[in-house]
Amino acid sequence: MRRVDESTSACLSPVGEVAFIKIRELALLRREPSALSPETIRELKSRLILKSGSATPGQDRLYASRIASKRATASSGPELHIIVPTLQCAHSCQYCQVSRALDSQGFSLSAEQVLAACDLVMQSMAPVLTVEFQGGDPLNRFDLVELAIEALAHHPERRNRPIRFVVASTLHQLTEDMCRYFAQYDVKLSTSVDGPAWLHNKNRPLPTRDSYERTVTGIALARSVLGADSVSALMTTTKLSLEHPEVIVDEYVALGLHEIFLRPLSHYGFAKRNLQMLGYTVEQFMTFYRRALNRVIWWNEQGFSMREVYASLILNKLISSFDAGYVDLQSPNASGRAVLVYNYDGHVYPSDEARMLAESGDISFRMGKIGTPMETLLESPAARRIHLEGAVENDDNCSSCSFRSHCAPSPVDAAASGVATFTIPTSETEHCKRTTALFDEMLKRLAAARARDPNLEKLLQRWSAPAGAGV
Ligand code: SF4
Known part of the structure; x- marks a missing residue:
């Protein structure tokens, strides 16, 4: 209720x-x-x-x-496998916790570690696998990406399971040859577009100041070889973005992107040190988010079909029979069970946030080294901690929360938001405040739509279907 x-x-x-x-x-x-x-x-x-x-x-x-x-996502074994072949990236974004310059040594997996990570992926019992390459920028080590795709696609333990490959990249290094290779395995590309050139280039600085132009060139190249729907984009909301929600959405429309993921800044690791300069409150984010969402809905009314991913994920929880598989909103918390991260440092982490936390010195969520058997990883102290602290019934705030079937405490977030080794109550975590605000927002919009706007209700209902089921 x-x-x-x-x-x-x-x-x-x-x-x-x-x-x-x-x-x-x-x-x-x-x-x-x-x-x-x-x-x-x-x-x-x-x-x-x-x-x-x-x-x-x-x-x-x-x-x-x-x-x-x-509950399928939380119960069918690790389905999402994030491989971080390298931390190398040409950008020097202030809010990025992890990237290292292109000439940095010691920030990439070895070929042996990549192959060991692939063996681990195949030890998962999940009937469908998603393998996402993140960084840094994984295209800086295309050799490792290719090695992993080949190993996974032809792995003796694959058992005909479908594998969905995604490469998250700036697309600056993308070449036609890479695209032709990706076409063989139906690899999808995910990139970041923070808004129009002036905003994107401020958020994602390069010495050449042309980050936006190079990403847009990469999108065009990918589309020409891999097809119109081969690239998706997401944005990170910075303090600078807060005043420009409509402009950001309009940029996605101008680029012909039919999905936008309005993501808040993650407050982990290095970004935490810069929080004073870069940070904003959940309320500020929600003000931005409401305006941006209004604009997305407006574009749909004008005939440009567009989906906002965060709203879709929340609506999926609220009004869809089928789970979209979003690992950050599962009950119990699915980090380390539905998702595993094979990090450049040779260790396995339960989530992207946990590997970022490790960058700031807290390695308590390491599950084990790449190469450790899956069974051992899933029973590691880090996994057991998430299992215990990520259950709604073990948390005073969550056990009485209206959203407890769709969400659970995030022990990683509590650790990241805590002071020294003390974690903070769940209701004070970023995860909880943001989730609550987003659920409340979508409930309000759904109630209003059902009462007096059948077209909007239909749109929200369509968004609630798992991605791929149509905008
Ligand atoms: S919204 Fe907050 S209190 Fe509710 S289940 Fe999620 S983390 Fe727990």
């Missing part, structure tokens, strides 16, 4: 349904549901929030299978 406004409350079901009822009906729902109006009872039953008095075993099985479907 979650209050939406003075008169409306949202009832959330763990199977991915939301019903809105009047506050005055709440007491009745708790005390004597049969006394509710027939329309309210119908609504609550159709959304599986009230059980039908005559529920059959078939309906019970349906409910159980919908719960299982919503």
